[in-house]
Amino acid sequence: MTLQAIRYENGTLEVLDQLLLPKESKYIPILGVEDGWKVINKMQVRGAPAIAIVGCLSLAVEISKEEFEKKKALRREVEGKLNYLISARPTAVNMKQAADHLISYINSLDNDESISAQEMQARFVAAIEAMLEKDISDNRSIGEFGAKAILNSVMDGEQVRILTHCNTGSLATAYFGTALGVVRCLHSASRLENCYFTETRPYNQGARLTAYELIHDKIPSTLVCDSTVAYLMKTAQISAVVVGADRVASNGDTANKIGTYQIAVVAKHHEVPFYVAAPLTSIDFSVNTGDNIVIEERPQIEMTHINNLRIASPGVTCWNPAFDVTPARLITGIITEKGVFRPSELSTLQSQMQDRKNSLPQL
Numbered sequence: 534m535t536l537q538a539i540r541y542e543n544g545t546l547e548v549l550d551q552l553l554l555p556k557e558s559k560y561i562p563i564l565g566v567e568d569g570w571k572v573i574n575k576m577q578v579r580g581a582p583a584i585a586i587v588g589c590l591s592l593a594v595e596i597s598k599e600e601f602e603k604k605k606a607l608r609r610e611v612e613g614k615l616n617y618l619i620s621a622r623p624t625a626v627n628m629k630q631a632a633d634h635l636i637s638y639i640n641s642l643d644n645d646e647s648i649s650a651q652e653m654q655a656r657f658v659a660a661i662e663a664m665l666e667k668d669i670s671d672n673r674s675i676g677e678f679g680a681k682a683i684l685n686s687v688m689d690g691e692q693v694r695i696l697t698h699c700n701t702g703s704l705a706t707a708y709f710g711t712a713l714g715v716v717r718c719l720h721s722a723s724r725l726e727n728c729y730f731t732e733t734r735p736y737n738q739g740a741r742l743t744a745y746e747l748i749h750d751k752i753p754s755t756l757v758c759d760s761t762v763a764y765l766m767k768t769a770q771i772s773a774v775v776v777g778a779d780r781v782a783s784n785g786d787t788a789n790k791i792g793t794y795q796i797a798v799v800a801k802h803h804e805v806p807f808y809v810a811a812p813l814t815s816i817d818f819s820v821n822t823g824d825n826i827v828i829e830e831r832p833q834i835e836m837t838h839i840n841n842l843r844i845a846s847p848g849v850t851c852w853n854p855a856f857d858v859t860p861a862r863l864i865t866g867i868i869t870e871k872g873v874f875r876p877s878e879l880s881t882l883q884s885q886m887q888d889r890k891n892s893l894p895q896l
């Protein structure tokens with residue numbers, strides 16, 4: 534069993550504090566939406582799918598404790614709180630997609646005159662709880678599709694060397710992970726020679742979190758500095774790069790952890806396939822290109838300090854964008870739970886997204 538970043542049972546929620554990892558494994562109780570917003574904003578929980586799940590579960594915890602006489606009051610509260618949760622971090626789209634979907638669902642429950650306020654409340658909470666299971670099964674599909682695509686491009690029986698960035702594993706999702714799920718599948722198929730992964734400055738999601746997961750699962754792996762990527766590609770015969778996504782525009786441009794873009798440029802130069810692994814909930818069809826994706830800027834203390842220890846000269850000026858956008862032309866394929874698509878094929882996915890919307894309450 535890999536790490537469980539999100540623990541939810543019978544209306545009780547706690548999340549592993551990722552700021553303390555790997556030194557300490559401590560769970561933070563989440564008593565409602567305010568706690569959910571704070572842990573997301575402070576990055577105690579992070580990773581686009583985990584942000585959405587924790588945000589929505591924090592709402593489930595809060596409304597489970599309340600009593601609603603009127604359905605309209607429940608609908609108003611849900612809508613206001615979901616919009617508040619979206620504001621915790623702007624780049625990852627998963628929370629917004631989940632909020633839009635849940636708002637449509639609560640509106641449909643509100644309009645259904647055959648159900649009471651209590652039933653509406655119970656059904657709504659159950660829809661949120663279903664997100665956890667859906668994320669896990671989607672991640673397994675992503676892992677399998679991704680492993681298959683990578684293995685199709687190498688010789689029969691060849692062992693592969695993968696490079697990944699940031700943390701996209703169990704800590705960033707409900708369980709298993711997206712890009713790291715692909716790595717897990719390759720390892721289970723005994724086809725992974727090594728997984729190289731970057732430190733991912735300044736927050737060090739690679740050195741702290743991906744390392745923690747890979748060591749825990751005994752997956753052969755090597756940590757490299759962010760600045761080692763070009764030399765690694767020149768010397769280590771990397772079979773493919775697989776990264777996650779915070780928001781994919783409809784043309785395939787992909788916002789992901791800062792540093793992703795430069796890895797894609799280097800991969801293109803070395804003719805290494807570059808894959809983005811993400812659930813459909815990371816695709817934002819309302820945004821045409823990456824130019825329209827808002828990039829979160831984080832406080833400079835994340836660059837100047839590590840564990841409260843100053844590493845940069847006092848008085849230095851910093852620029853700390855948390856994400857960058859990789860242009861679609863550098864992306865070989867986008868690995869989703871429905872299969873692997875070239876960026877230009879994303880429009881065919883739009884109808885499947887529509888089906889997803891029509892099959893409420895599946896998220």
Ligand SMILES: CSC[C@@H](O)[C@@H](O)C(=O)COP(=O)(O)O
Pocket residue numbers: 579580581582625698699700701702705706710711712738776777778779789790791855
């Ligand atoms: C499955 S996680 C996908 C992305 O969210 C991940 O690659 C990433 O960029 C995480 O950024 P973070 O700032 O740690 O939330």
